[in-house]
Each structure stands twice: as structure tokens, then as C-alpha cells.
Amino acid sequence: MDPQLTDRQNRILSIIVDAYVETAEPVGSRAIAKKIQLELSPATIRNEMSDLEEAGLITHPHTSAGRIPTDLGYRYFIDHLLQRQALSVRLAADVAKEFQKEIESVEDLIANATRILATMTSETGIVSFPEIKELALAGVGLRRLDDHRVLVVWLTTTGVVHNQVAEMSGEIPDDTLKKIANFFNEELKGLPMRSLAETIRSKLEEKKDSLAAMYRKSLEIVEETLKKLDSVRFCLDGSSHILDKPEFQDMTKIRHFFRAIEDKGRLLGLLRDGLPEEGVQIHIGRENKWQDILDCSLVAASYKFRGKTVGTLGILGPSRMRYANAIALVDYISKELGQLLERWY
Numbered sequence: 001m002d003p004q005l006t007d008r009q010n011r012i013l014s015i016i017v018d019a020y021v022e023t024a025e026p027v028g029s030r031a032i033a034k035k036i037q038l039e040l041s042p043a044t045i046r047n048e049m050s051d052l053e054e055a056g057l058i059t060h061p062h063t064s065a066g067r068i069p070t071d072l073g074y075r076y077f078i079d080h081l082l083q084r085q086a087l088s089v090r091l092a093a094d095v096a097k098e099f100q101k102e103i104e105s106v107e108d109l110i111a112n113a114t115r116i117l118a119t120m121t122s123e124t125g126i127v128s129f130p131e132i133k134e135l136a137l138a139g140v141g142l143r144r145l146d147d148h149r150v151l152v153v154w155l156t157t158t159g160v161v162h163n164q165v166a167e168m169s170g171e172i173p174d175d176t177l178k179k180i181a182n183f184f185n186e187e188l189k190g191l192p193m194r195s196l197a198e199t200i201r202s203k204l205e206e207k208k209d210s211l212a213a214m215y216r217k218s219l220e221i222v223e224e225t226l227k228k229l230d231s232v233r234f235c236l237d238g239s240s241h242i243l244d245k246p247e248f249q250d251m252t253k254i255r256h257f258f259r260a261i262e263d264k265g266r267l268l269g270l271l272r273d274g275l276p277e278e279g280v281q282i283h284i285g286r287e288n289k290w291q292d293i294l295d296c297s298l299v300a301a302s303y304k305f306r307g308k309t310v311g312t313l314g315i316l317g318p319s320r321m322r323y324a325n326a327i328a329l330v331d332y333i334s335k336e337l338g339q340l341l342e343r344w345y
Contacts, residue, residue, distance in 0.1 A: 126271060204216065
């Protein structure tokens with residue numbers, strides 16, 4: 001349950017959060033007195049700060065007289081006090097300019113989006129590649145490697161290409177491979193990748209003649225390769241920004257952070273955790289429940305292609321983050337990325 005704060009306490013907490021985000025220094029009562037638009041003495045402000053600390057919203061590091069926000073303080077600030085706003089016209093123009101740079105593939109597009117997130121926030125940008133199962137089939141290439149292995153090249157309508165080796169249960173002749181490739185490219189083209197297996201099973205139920213064997217091999221190829229496409233694929237940029245943060249001068253914290261971004265499966269899981277269909281999700285500090293990033297926050301959103309959520313993106317950085325800017329940028333890039341995919345394909 002959120003603490004019930006007075007207007008004065010809300011104002012003091014906002015000043016503490018804003019000042020700490022800008023300076024990385026604990027905020028004292030005198031500094032607050034200079035900024036607050038109320039006639040309050042430092043003693044009165046100290047009393048209010050004491051109440052905020054008792055509520056768990058701020059704390060004082062070591063013996064400092066100043067205060068810094070806690071994870072709960074940031075959460076309260078974001079949920080109740082932060083004025084969310086759209087990305088400024090200037091920054092939107094900068095984003096458009098970056099996306100106008102030469103892009104020859106989805107890989108280029110994802111790399112551009114990641115670099116924009118990192119550069120414009122001075123944090124770590126993360127963008128997952130479109131999940132192939134949510135994309136539509138544009139074509140397939142098949143090549144026999146030996147008696148029981150087939151190289152499968154999946155091409156989607158977004159231009160994403162995935163190469164996988166299918167371990168077949170029995171020998172598959174070249175002429176059968178050719179028939180399977182024609183089947184995929186002529187009859188299944190345009191279908192979502194996730195529906196290929198179901199479509200082939202339906203055809204198997206209808207056909208009991210010589211085509212059934214070809215359908216069974218086709219189904220085996222789909223099941224053998226698509227299950228491998230759950231592997232983590234995302235682009236990450238700007239991790240070195242963490243080295244410039246005053247609160248990350250401790251080598252233990254730095255090691256934890258870099259260990260976290262190397263754990264791709266867990267990092268992508270965190271990106272997706274609790275992510276709404278629309279809007280931005282924010283995980284603050286210990287809300288992450290991951291020891292390596294207890295001092296970090298993640299601002300994340302999903303992006304869509306033709307109405308389907310196909311990927312996620314976000315910004316990872318210290319809990320002392322410029323949340324208004326991060327939220328606006330993540331929200332904007334998530335929509336822009338989806339529109340670029342739509343326009344491109």
C-alpha cells in the first residue's frame with residue numbers, strides 16, 4: 001500500500017529525487033529550502049524528511065546529513081509525482097534522423113534502435129530481435145548435409161533470416177527435399193511461422209496417399225528447427241556508460257552489472273516480465289529480484305508488427321535515472337520501430 005503523503009511531503013520528495021538524479025549527491029534540508037516554493041524553515045523540512053524516511057521513501061547513506069531516494073521512493077515518485085510527457089519535438093527529430101541512416105536489414109534496424117536508446121539516455125540500450133514465430137513465412141531453402149541432417153534457411157517477410165540444422169529421423173533424398181521446399185514456398189508462404197506445424201498436421205489428416213510421407217518430413221523439419229529458434233537474440237549497446245556513474249565506482253557493482261548483461265536468457269526474461277501489451281513497464285532496483293542488478297532499473301516496452309507483439313526493448317541503468325526522458329524515449333522508439341517494420345515490409 002502506498003504511503004499517504006501531504007502536498008508538502010510530495011513536494012519535498014520530488015525535490016530530493018530530482019536533485020539526486022542530477023547530482024548523485026545526498027540532498028540536505030538547506031538545499032531543499034532554497035528550491036521549495038513554500039516558506040519553511042530547515043527545521044520543518046528536516047521533520048518532514050524524517051517522516052519520509054520513516055515511510056521508507058528516502059534514506060541517508062552512512063553518516064551524511066542529506067537524503068537519497070529508496071527504491072520505494074522512486075516507485076512512489078514515478079507512480080504519483082512524475083509528469084509523463086511525449087518525447088520533445090527536437091529529440092523526435094533526432095530519432096528520425098538516426099533511423100534515416102542506411103538500413104539494409106532488420107539487423108541494421110535493431111542495431112540503430114539500440115544505439116539511439118543508449119546514446120540519448122547515456123544508459124545501456126537493449127532491443128530484442130523480432131520473434132520469428134510471430135512473423136510470416138516468405139520462403140525456405142533446404143540443403144542436405146548428410147543422410148540425416150538438413151540445413152534449413154527460414155526467410156520471413158521482415159527479411160529476418162534464420163539458419164538451423166534439422167536432425168532427421170531417417171534418410172531424406174534430394175528429390176524429396178525439393179518437393180518439401182516447393183511445398184513450403186508455394187502453399188505455406190505468407191503464413192505465420194507459429195502456425196506452420198498446425199497447418200501441416202491438418203494436411204496430414206486429409207491426405208493418406210503418397211503426399212503423406214512428404215508432409216511428415218515437412219512437419220519434422222518444422223518441429224526440429226522452430227524449437228531451436230527460442231534462443232535469445234538481442235542487441236545491446238552502451239554498457240560502458242555504467243562506468244561513468246558515480247554510484248558504480250565500486251568494482252563489485254561493476255562486475256555484477258556486466259555479469260548480468262552477459263546472462264542473455266535472464267535479461268530477456270526480465271525485459272518481458274509483466275510487460276503490458278501497450279505502454280511502458282518499469283522495474284526499480286530490488287523489484288528486479290536479481291542480485292546482480294539490485295542497484296539498477298529497467299524501463300521496457302514491447303513493439304509490434306502487423307498488430308502482433310514481436311519483440312521488446314528497454315533501457316538498463318542505475319536506479320538514479322532520468323525516468324521522464326527514459327520512459328518517453330522507450331515509448332516512442334517502441335512505436336517507431338513497429339511503424340518502420342510496417343513501412344519496410
